[in-house]
Amino acid sequence: MKNDIDLTPVDYSESYGEFIGVGPNGNLWVDGCDVAELAKQFGTPLFIISERQFRYTYRQFRDAFRTHYKGESEILFANKSNNGLAYRHIMNQEGAGGDCFGVNEMYIALLAGTDPKTLVLNGSNKQTEELEMAIANGLCINIDAMDELDRIDEISKRLGKDVDVGIRLKLDLDPLAGKAGVAMHGPGSMKEQSDSTKWGMSRQQTVEIVKKALDMPNINLKETHFHLSRMSNDAMDFAIMAREMVTWSGYIRDHTGWTPPCIDIGGGWTFGKWYGTGPRSQIDNDETAPTPDEYARLCSKEIEEECKKLGLELPRLRLEPGRALSGPSGVTVGTVGAVKQGDKKKWVNLDLSTNHLSWSAVLDWYYHNLPVVNAKAERSETVDLVGPLCNSDELGPKAQMPSLDRGDLVAFLDTGGYTESCAARYNAQLLPAMILVNGDQAEITTEREQLKDIAGRFRVPPRLLAGSFAK
Numbered sequence: 525m526k527n528d529i530d531l532t533p534v535d536y537s538e539s540y541g542e543f544i545g546v547g548p549n550g551n552l553w554v555d556g557c558d559v560a561e562l563a564k565q566f567g568t569p570l571f572i573i574s575e576r577q578f579r580y581t582y583r584q585f586r587d588a589f590r591t592h593y594k595g596e597s598e599i600l601f602a603n604k605s606n607n608g609l610a611y612r613h614i615m616n617q618e619g620a621g622g623d624c625f626g627v628n629e630m631y632i633a634l635l636a637g638t639d640p641k642t643l644v645l646n647g648s649n650k651q652t653e654e655l656e657m658a659i660a661n662g663l664c665i666n667i668d669a670m671d672e673l674d675r676i677d678e679i680s681k682r683l684g685k686d687v688d689v690g691i692r693l694k695l696d697l698d699p700l701a702g703k704a705g706v707a708m709h710g711p712g713s714m715k716e717q718s719d720s721t722k723w724g725m726s727r728q729q730t731v732e733i734v735k736k737a738l739d740m741p742n743i744n745l746k747e748t749h750f751h752l753s754r755m756s757n758d759a760m761d762f763a764i765m766a767r768e769m770v771t772w773s774g775y776i777r778d779h780t781g782w783t784p785p786c787i788d789i790g791g792g793w794t795f796g797k798w799y800g801t802g803p804r805s806q807i808d809n810d811e812t813a814p815t816p817d818e819y820a821r822l823c824s825k826e827i828e829e830e831c832k833k834l835g836l837e838l839p840r841l842r843l844e845p846g847r848a849l850s851g852p853s854g855v856t857v858g859t860v861g862a863v864k865q866g867d868k869k870k871w872v873n874l875d876l877s878t879n880h881l882s883w884s885a886v887l888d889w890y891y892h893n894l895p896v897v898n899a900k901a902e903r904s905e906t907v908d909l910v911g912p913l914c915n916s917d918e919l920g921p922k923a924q925m926p927s928l929d930r931g932d933l934v935a936f937l938d939t940g941g942y943t944e945s946c947a948a949r950y951n952a953q954l955l956p957a958m959i960l961v962n963g964d965q966a967e968i969t970t971e972r973e974q975l976k977d978i979a980g981r982f983r984v985p986p987r988l989l990a991g992s993f994a995k
């Protein structure tokens with residue numbers, strides 16, 4: 525029953541994905557649902573996810589690595605990109621594992637019934653409660669601090685449970701020393717940025733951890749891990765990184781006698797669309813962004829060559845795509861409110877904000893936007909699409925739009941990842957609902973937040989009450 529879902533792409537008059545496009549009435553549709561009808565039924569702002577798109581994109585990654593990589597490969601969905609329970613259920617049904625970050629993401633994955641052996645726990649500062657949950661449930665913990673192994677050892681003995689561990693590496697990335705990336709978190713080359721982040725253990729630290737772990741009978745060394753982050757849209761950079769994981773495997777073997785049987789090459793995988801979506805440098809067109817097939821072909825080749833050179837067996841390969849799987853499955857919809865014509869520009873206010881599409885502000889990210897009704901209408905105006913927050917709240921500067929009036933609907937594409945899971949509550953805004961569409965069915969997966977969810981958490985210490993009210 526679970527995997528017999530029909531994933532034949534829908535034939536739209538204009539396609540923004542296999543299951544998102546312009547439908548028979550000229551409106552934007554998600555799978556078999558008119559987005560205008562969904563907005564009427566569920567209200568705005570609204571996050572909409574296409575179940576079939578999510579499954580389809582997952583299978584593209586899975587199949588690409590199954591085709592090109594001669595060893596075993598496994599996709600671990602980065603839960604952080606959309607950590608709703610329903611989405612974890614979908615990934616479970618597809619047979620995907622998961623990358624968990626923090627105790628609550630781990631709890632949600634376990635609550636959804638994910639096989640713990642397919643889950644990894646990442647994090648630079650894992651709390652005791654987090655380690656206890658991971659060990660009690662049998663997750664693999666990727667070590668990212670020198671005292672973490674001892675803490676894991678103590679808890680493992682206390683709970684009487686053996687534990688699987690990996691080590692997060694700080695790769696050298698010398699071939700990326702002169703290369704600038706995209707969606708960077710500051711200045712510098714990719715190597716400089718990677719070197720300057722808090723993540724990963726040096727070669728010497730890694731060797732020290734491995735040697736120590738080998739003397740601990742309750743600790744099973746399982747993998748090494750690295751995450752290139754979203755710094756690059758070039759598949760070859762990922763292949764260089766994957767190759768270096770193997771180089772480090774050789775180094776670890778030579779210095780400890782243990783060879784990592786599995787390398788987890790993390791997330792950061794991008795996706796491209798003909799209309800451009802992502803870092804602003806690619807605003808017009810990022811059709812050139814790598815496909816899952818290119819990633820798989822190049823990474824597999826580099827890993828296999830380096831293994832051959834160093835006399836290593838092919839490791840099990842894990843990767844942790846987040847936004848590449850969840851991003852293209854999502855559409856976010858807002859309703860137009862005040863439209864203001866200035867001397868030099870026109871602002872179209874929406875009920876949607878950078879609280880909901882936070883990457884627009886934080887990462888200078890670009891989401892393709894379009895009118896929901898008559899989606900192919902002539903884009904006759906240049907406007908700034910803005911939200912209601914008490915900052916500039918730019919969601920779509922210089923957007924090309926038809927003339928928009930109060931009550932019209934605007935959609936942002938490829939918003940399935942890091943939107944709800946990164947949403948903020950600035951200005952006491954309520955978080956939107958998220959719905960899941962499959963064919964012509966639409967169901968709520970996250971309830972719209974209510975005032976009680978915000979105001980109900982506030983407390984006034986009695987002495988302040990007394991100061992305000994006591995006579």
Ligand SMILES: Cc1ncc(COP(=O)(O)O)c(C=O)c1O
Nearest residue numbers: 602751791792793844845846847
């Ligand atoms: C360890 C790890 N794996 C995977 C991911 C997913 O990244 P992306 O969504 O860019 O694929 C992240 C993102 O922060 C991460 O930190």
